[in-house]
Amino acid sequence: MPSSSEPSLDKSGKEITTVGFARFGFDSEVSLDVLRSLYLRAHYVKTVASADEAAKEADRDDASTSYLSKAIYHADTKSISYTTLSRFPPVKLLPPSQRKRILVTGGAGFVGSHLVDRLMVLGHEVTVIDNFFTGSKTTVSHWVGHPNFELVRHDVVEPFMIECDQIYHLACPASPPHYQFNAVKTIKTSFMGTLNMLGLAKRTKARFLITSTSEVYGDPEVHPQPEDYWGHVNPIGPRACYDEGKRVAETLTYGFHRQDGVDVRVARIFNTYGPRMNPFDGRVVSNFIVQALRGEDMTVYGDGKQTRSFQYIHDLIDGLIALMNSDETRPVNIGNGDEFTIGEFAELVRDIVAKVQKEDGVDVPRVNIVYKPMPTDDPQKRRPDTTRAKQVLDWQPRWTVQMGLEEMVRYYKAKMVEGSL
Numbered sequence: 001m002p003s004s005s006e007p008s009l010d011k012s013g014k015e016i017t018t019v020g021f022a023r024f025g026f027d028s029e030v031s032l033d034v035l036r037s038l039y040l041r042a043h044y045v046k047t048v049a050s051a052d053e054a055a056k057e058a059d060r061d062d063a064s065t066s067y068l069s070k071a072i073y074h075a076d077t078k079s080i081s082y083t084t085l086s087r088f089p090p091v092k093l094l095p096p097s098q099r100k101r102i103l104v105t106g107g108a109g110f111v112g113s114h115l116v117d118r119l120m121v122l123g124h125e126v127t128v129i130d131n132f133f134t135g136s137k138t139t140v141s142h143w144v145g146h147p148n149f150e151l152v153r154h155d156v157v158e159p160f161m162i163e164c165d166q167i168y169h170l171a172c173p174a175s176p177p178h179y180q181f182n183a184v185k186t187i188k189t190s191f192m193g194t195l196n197m198l199g200l201a202k203r204t205k206a207r208f209l210i211t212s213t214s215e216v217y218g219d220p221e222v223h224p225q226p227e228d229y230w231g232h233v234n235p236i237g238p239r240a241c242y243d244e245g246k247r248v249a250e251t252l253t254y255g256f257h258r259q260d261g262v263d264v265r266v267a268r269i270f271n272t273y274g275p276r277m278n279p280f281d282g283r284v285v286s287n288f289i290v291q292a293l294r295g296e297d298m299t300v301y302g303d304g305k306q307t308r309s310f311q312y313i314h315d316l317i318d319g320l321i322a323l324m325n326s327d328e329t330r331p332v333n334i335g336n337g338d339e340f341t342i343g344e345f346a347e348l349v350r351d352i353v354a355k356v357q358k359e360d361g362v363d364v365p366r367v368n369i370v371y372k373p374m375p376t377d378d379p380q381k382r383r384p385d386t387t388r389a390k391q392v393l394d395w396q397p398r399w400t401v402q403m404g405l406e407e408m409v410r411y412y413k414a415k416m417v418e419g420s421l
């Protein structure tokens with residue numbers, strides 16, 4: 001199990017022991033250690049050499065492993081024997097009046113799985129629908145079988161019926177190589193998927209939150225980007241399936257709001273990173289960390305002068321939950337204002353990987369930074385104006401990029417040990 005020798009500190013230097021907060025009558029605070037026990041570890045108990053040892057290990061049940069998977073990794077054959085969980089992570093006991101039935105589309109993805117962890121630990125009933133195109137069952141497998149949890153393989157482009165109180169509509173590939181892989185399917189997911197989920201919200205009177213994106217601002221001519229900026233998007237470029245898809249999804253959302261009175265929330269998410277991000281999804285944070293850990297060249301696209309502002313996953317989940325439970329129906333940017341050029345960011349990731357390796361006593365050569373062609377229509381700059389989130393949600397990011405990156409490096413190191421990276 002990876003361990004960090006130092007505590008995680010927030011932007012003001014205070015130790016982070018919990019994430020979430022009570023806002024708008026909804027308490028989302030949970031212990032960081034509980035969440036970490038779900039993502040910052042290998043998903044097996046320990047490695048064994050023989051079948052005999054494996055059988056003994058599977059029988060073992062003590063406090064330290066009580067809510068860890070009993071799956072065993074066999075180093076000699078590079079295989080895992082899965083077992084069912086002996087005990088689930090503890091969840092709050094909520095009175096029925098406070099317990100919500102929550103649908104999370106795309107709940108097996110990177111962002112979705114962290115939202116699911118939080119909502120489950122808080123004691124709600126969670127149903128995940130996912131087609132597993134970019135999501136993976138392993139991200140939520142620790143909840144499968146729990147009475148408060150249901151996992152359904154379903155593609156949102158088809159209608160789905162369920163009784164629920166809140167819908168977090170996340171389903172859509174989000175990494176540029178993934179969403180461009182099948183552009184028609186991406187825009188179909190944004191349009192048909194959102195239409196179906198809004199129809200469900202209308203029928204059940206559930207509150208509906210859609211995760212839109214900073215990409216609705218395109219290659220922005222206003223910097224930083226406030227919510228009332230209309231954007232600068234190429235409607236026929238390779239990114240259009242996602243940018244325009246999310247823009248039409250927002251249009252649909254406000255159509256249902258005005259015409260049918262659906263209670264809507266729109267989050268515009270800026271670049272986000274953290275554990276469970278697919279190491280091969282082609283985004284900059286996962287690429288850079290994996291390259292530095294493997295001792296490969298780090299690939300900066302273009303001259304590296306384009307900028308991005310990176311937010312850690314827990315800040316995003318705090319923002320999404322606050323928005324869902326607030327009264328704010330206008331779009332709200334959720335992102336971190338710490339802006340880097342991609343060239344600077346490559347150096348930062350390289351230094352952080354070296355620091356973590358040094359702490360773990362691993363001696364690694366310094367990797368090189370190389371330059372590759374710039375993808376078409378790659379936005380030149382991006383930084384959220386989060387004034388609205390601060391005013392209406394009392395939300396602002398707590399995690400420094402350094403702290404978040406260290407945790408993500410440790411997560412990827414655990415995956416390397418497991419052999420899945």
Ligand SMILES: O=c1ccn([C@@H]2O[C@H](COP(=O)(O)OP(=O)(O)O[C@H]3OC[C@@H](O)[C@H](O)[C@H]3O)[C@@H](O)[C@H]2O)c(=O)[nH]1
Pocket residue numbers: 174175176213214215269270271282283284285287288299300301302306308342374375378379
């Ligand atoms: O290996 C790499 C990967 C990416 N990059 C660059 O790093 C920057 C960030 O690229 P990413 O692919 O991580 O993310 P992008 O900002 O392009 O898109 C993201 O925007 C916001 C979200 O809604 C989406 O998840 C995602 O589309 C880009 O300028 C890209 O060209 C590199 O320099 N090297």
